[in-house]
Amino acid sequence: MARSRLDERAIAFRVAKEFSDGMVINLGIGIPTLCANFIPLGREILFHSENGVIGFGEIIENPNLADPTLINAGSQPVLRRPGMAIVDQAESFAVIRGGHLDLAVLGAFQVSEQGDLANTVMPGKSIGSIGGAQDLAFCAKRVIVAMTHVDRDGRPKIVRRCTSPVTAPRCVNLIVTDIAVIAVSGEGLTLLEYAPGWSVEEIQALTEPHLRTSPTLREIELL
Amino acid sequence: MIDKVVGSFDEAVSDMRDGATLLIGGFGGFAECPSYLIAAVARKGVKNLTIVANSAGWGLEFRDQLVARMRPLLRYPEDYYDQGILIERGQVSKAIVSFAAAIGHVQTPLEKKAAAGEVEVELVPQGTMAERIRAAKAGIPAFYSPVGAGTFTAQGKEVRQFDGRECVLERAIRADYALIRAHRADRYGNLVYRGSTRTFNATMAGAARITIAEVDEIVELGELEAEHIVTPGVYVQRVVVRPSSPRPWNVPS
Numbered sequence: 001m002a003r004s005r006l007d008e009r010a011i012a013f014r015v016a017k018e019f020s021d022g023m024v025i026n027l028g029i030g031i032p033t034l035c036a037n038f039i040p041l042g043r044e045i046l047f048h049s050e051n052g053v054i055g056f057g058e059i060i061e062n063p064n065l066a067d068p069t070l071i072n073a074g075s076q077p078v079l080r081r082p083g084m085a086i087v088d089q090a091e092s093f094a095v096i097r098g099g100h101l102d103l104a105v106l107g108a109f110q111v112s113e114q115g116d117l118a119n120t121v122m123p124g125k126s127i128g129s130i131g132g133a134q135d136l137a138f139c140a141k142r143v144i145v146a147m148t149h150v151d152r153d154g155r156p157k158i159v160r161r162c163t164s165p166v167t168a169p170r171c172v173n174l175i176v177t178d179i180a181v182i183a184v185s186g187e188g189l190t191l192l193e194y195a196p197g198w199s200v201e202e203i204q205a206l207t208e209p210h211l212r213t214s215p216t217l218r219e220i221e222l223l
Numbered sequence: 224m225i226d227k228v229v230g231s232f233d234e235a236v237s238d239m240r241d242g243a244t245l246l247i248g249g250f251g252g253f254a255e256c257p258s259y260l261i262a263a264v265a266r267k268g269v270k271n272l273t274i275v276a277n278s279a280g281w282g283l284e285f286r287d288q289l290v291a292r293m294r295p296l297l298r299y300p301e302d303y304y305d306q307g308i309l310i311e312r313g314q315v316s317k318a319i320v321s322f323a324a325a326i327g328h329v330q331t332p333l334e335k336k337a338a339a340g341e342v343e344v345e346l347v348p349q350g351t352m353a354e355r356i357r358a359a360k361a362g363i364p365a366f367y368s369p370v371g372a373g374t375f376t377a378q379g380k381e382v383r384q385f386d387g388r389e390c391v392l393e394r395a396i397r398a399d400y401a402l403i404r405a406h407r408a409d410r411y412g413n414l415v416y417r418g419s420t421r422t423f424n425a426t427m428a429g430a431a432r433i434t435i436a437e438v439d440e441i442v443e444l445g446e447l448e449a450e451h452i453v454t455p456g457v458y459v460q461r462v463v464v465r466p467s468s469p470r471p472w473n474v475p476s
Binding site: 029049050051052053059060061063066067068069070071072073074075076077086087088089090092093096097120121122125126127128129130131132133134135138139165166167168169 | 250251252253254255277293294295296297298321322323324325326333334337338344346347348349350351353354356357368369370371372373374375376417418419420421422423424425426453
């Protein structure tokens with residue numbers, strides 16, 4: 001069978017399967033943002049963005065219809081939805097820090113075996129951007145990382161120890177990449193799902209730490 | 224009589240001195256950015272500023288790139304000037320920000336100046352920044368937060384355990400000026416905001432000795448419903464109205 005990698009939308013689709021009805025969720029910039037387009041049918045989700053909007057709708061991909069006074073944390077215009085609420089920056093982070101956020105989906109440069117997250121200083125740069133990532137990673141009830149499995153040079157992004165500055169230690173619960181879904185726990189990493197055509201050995205070869213195999217290991221379902 | 228409305232942006236910042244600390248509102252979009260106040264500070268030419276803002280900004284050099292990148296989603300107006308202008312012009316000696324570096328391989332004005340050793344950068348988690356500003360407004364000198372414990376953002380800070388969790392002592396950020404953007408104001412300085420433009424603007428109002436609000440419109444006292452006012456005028460010292468048509472940053476307004 002042909003081995004292929006999931007594209008960004010397919011990664012987002014798989015992440016969105018983790019969304020359950022009534023959850024309050026924050027989506028980071030990049031692949032995580034796309035998850036808003038794949039909410040499983042019949043589930044009502046409240047999306048929270050750092051700039052203080054709770055319960056907004058899809059990204060508006062038409063500048064003629066966009067309202068510049070209603071944007072998400074990636075400065076993209078979003079739809080107004082009934083039930084939406086707007087607060088200021090301090091209140092927005094009271095929501096995060098106070099433990100009112102069920103899930104944060106974040107991008108990463110590296111994730112360690114212990115679930116340490118590094119997503120602040122881009123490789124090759126001397127200063128970084130932290131945004132709301134640290135508040136989210138420390139305080140959301142659950143953290144999912146959505147990212148490519150390897151970097152541009154083909155090096156593993158799932159590593160024994162992060163070489164890039166750590167945003168938050170031991171915070172990641174689940175990693176969804178273009179070739180695998182991996183659970184993180186105190187005991188290490190467990191391979192739960194693989195992209196069509198990929199073997200455990202091939203995924204392990206692109207992952208620094210040892211992957212245990214789940215007894216229910218299966219192919220990623222994209223429907 | 225209370226009347227906080229000031230006739231021009233230049234007048235609104237006329238008492239600003241070298242070495243001032245400025246809170247600059249907005250998040251990342253153009254509609255919440257106090258562009259004309261920033262332009263007035265650029266024209267005044269005050270130096271050695273400490274700026275506190277979510278993002279370090281793009282300045283004039285990257286403005287066109289930003290506008291091109293965002294074109295499929297939003298049309299940026301001609302009169303969008305962000306705090307990057309102050310960095311480009313060498314007016315800033317320290318930047319306290321949560322977004323210092325650009326995502327991608329371009330370099331923001333702050334990245335360039337920091338690499339040259341001309342600007343000191345303090346990278347602060349966004350929520351910690353918001354709370355440090357809110358604390359200043361509320362007269363709280365410092366507080367403990369779990370965010371950042373054990374990481375580089377906690378370096379040099381006191382750490383203490385509460386309920387079994389390590390927490391970091393964070394100091395309030397009090398400033399000389401807060402430059403903010405709002406939608407409507409009355410002469411008392413009461414403010415309302417449109418949509419997501421509330422963000423850091425409402426948080427920063429009142430966290431400085433002088434808060435200056437750049438607004439779209441001034442309305443008669445009583446037109447803003449008391450229950451709908453987001454920022455009470457007690458936090459605001461000056462209000463200035465934006466021009467009805469766009470003006471270049473270097474033209475007095």
